Amino acid sequence: MKFFIALLVMGILTQNFTLAKFLGICPFLGVSKKLNTAVGMSAAVIFVMLIATAVTYPLNILLENNGLAYLQTIVFILVIAALVQMVEIVLKKYVKSLYKALGIYLPLITTNCAVLGVVILNIDYIGDYAAFGFGFGHAMMNAFAAGAGFMLAMVLFAGVRSRLEGADVPKFLEGLPITLIAAAIVSMSFLGFSGLVEGLGLLG
Amino acid sequence: MNPILLAVIIVAGIGILAGLLLAVLSKVMAVPTDEKAAAIEEILPGANCGSCGFSGCAGYAAALSEGKTADTGLCNPGGSEVSAKIAALTGGAAASIEPMTAVVFCRGSSENANKKMKYEGVASCKMAAQLFGGEKSCIYGCVGLGDCARACPYNAITLCNGVAVVNADLCRACKKCIAVCPKKIIGLLPKERANAAVLCKNHDKGASTRKECAAGCIGCTKCVKLCPSGAIAMDNNVAVVDPEKCTSCGACAEGCPTGAIALLKRR
Incomplete structure (x- = not known):
């Protein structure tokens, strides 16, 4: 139980995928302009991360049993691409407004490194946290935490960007430059969480 | 088994499975397009x-x-x-739409209009207008910070010396600028007919208008008397030209003591 909480805290705060690991920056900058699209995008990413983990975890066992672990990246990307297509079809049918709001960024989840990142990291964690008996349940928890961390970063940053809208920004920093600077500052603020997991004794 | 063959079989197998799944899904979940x-x-x-x-x-x-x-x-x-x-x-009936263009009814450029303060806040008409009605003494005129220029999808509006100016060739009368202007001084006029327009919306009495802006309508009613076709009427101290009646003879523009009336020449 302790380890589950440790994974959650790590994914959301100390090792936040966007702000500490710098994965998934493209949607982070692209879709964080409005709060509702940011939340919709994050929800889609959480969903894709969860099913991607659920599918790739057993696939990895299949690959390793056949001595084909070197095929991880290509197989995982294949699976993620198919899953994203599936999410797109489902969204188009049932949540058309979200489908339109996400636009090009929905197919771009395919190349969202955060999704591939969480899947590959789960495989690494099997070895890293062998002492805690890292298994399928932990992998799913880690995927959810990573997605939730992505959502937290998106929501926080949507707030920051709405403040930027009204700010008097020097001409040469308008648009993307000031957004990147703001992202850097938000990212630095997340450094403050480092050591939280060890401090709480969650990995003891 | 040959490891190369095995790798090919596994990757191809996963690919085919995913492809089949997607094909089935796209059939089942197909959205009828109109x-x-x-x-x-x-x-x-x-x-x-x-x-x-x-x-x-x-x-x-x-x-x-x-x-x-x-x-x-x-x-x-x-x-x-x-x-x-x-x-x-x-299969419906085609409608003929007279091409219109947006016109900013203000000539309060930095030479004409006096300022009551120096505004150094956020460059947005909407915000500046809330602060004593903007930088200029005239509370009716163009704030000049370009909310309309940013709203225009055709880049037809430019800021010229503190007043927004619409380029009639680029304007397509979508009314977006009219919606964002906090002073409501943008209107539509026919694009291809020449007509006169009073480029002022200052409803104050003549004496105070004169103090605020050199190009304001002071409500002297001279143009009403000069107009041969009766196209000009007074509306609360401001002359207004009816574009339907205007023959663009130019008598009003010549006679206007402050130069608030412009003859908008179209192609």
Whole structure:
């Protein structure tokens, strides 16, 4: 139980995928302009991360049993691409407004490194946290935490960007430059969480 | 088994499985597309300005295709040409739309208008207008911070010496600037007919208007008397030209003591 909480805290705060690991920056900058699209995008990413983990975890066992672990990246990307297509079809049918709001960024989840990142990291964690008996349940928890961390970063940053809208920004920093600077500052603020997991004794 | 063959089989197998799954899903979850609406949307200018009264071009296209409206003449930016194309597609009647252009009814440039303060806040008319009505002494005039220029999807508005100016060649009368102007001093005038326009909305009495701006309408009613076709009327201390009656003879513009009347010459 302790380890589950440790994974959650790590994914959301100390090792936040966007702000500490710098994965998934493209949607982070692209879709964080409005709060509702940011939340919709994050929800889609959480969903894709969860099913991607659920599918790739057993696939990895299949690959390793056949001595084909070197095929991880290509197989995982294949699976993620198919899953994203599936999410797109489902969204188009049932949540058309979200489908339109996400636009090009929905197919771009395919190349969202955060999704591939969480899947590959789960495989690494099997070895890293062998002492805690890292298994399928932990992998799913880690995927959810990573997605939730992505959502937290998106929501926080949507707030920051709405403040930027009204700010008097020097001409040469308008648009993307000031957004990147703001992202850097938000990212630095997340450094403050480092050591939280060890401090709480969650990995003891 | 040969490891190379095994790798090929596994990757290909996963690929085929995923492909089949997607093929089945896309059949089951297929969304019926409205081809007529898509064709109409293709014709529309795509500015999503909302001047038709629907939520963007897609909304208008859907309404036309579903028969919610039969009026093909609601698209101002598209004009008669788009209306004729839509009518050919839906079988409705084509409407003729007189091309209009937005006009900023203010001449309070930095030489003409006096300032009551120095504004150094956020460069937005909406915000500046809340602070004692903006930088200029005249509370009716153009704030000059360019909310309309930013709203214009056709880049037709430029800021010229503290006043927004519309380029009639680029303007397509989508009314977006009219909606964002906090002073409500932007209006539509016919594009291809010449006509005179009083470029002032200052409703104060003449003496105070004069103190605020050198090019303001002081309400002297001289143009009303000069106009041979009776196209000018007074509205609360400001002369207003009726573009329907105006013959663009230029008598009012010549006679105006402050130069608030301009003869807008079109092609």
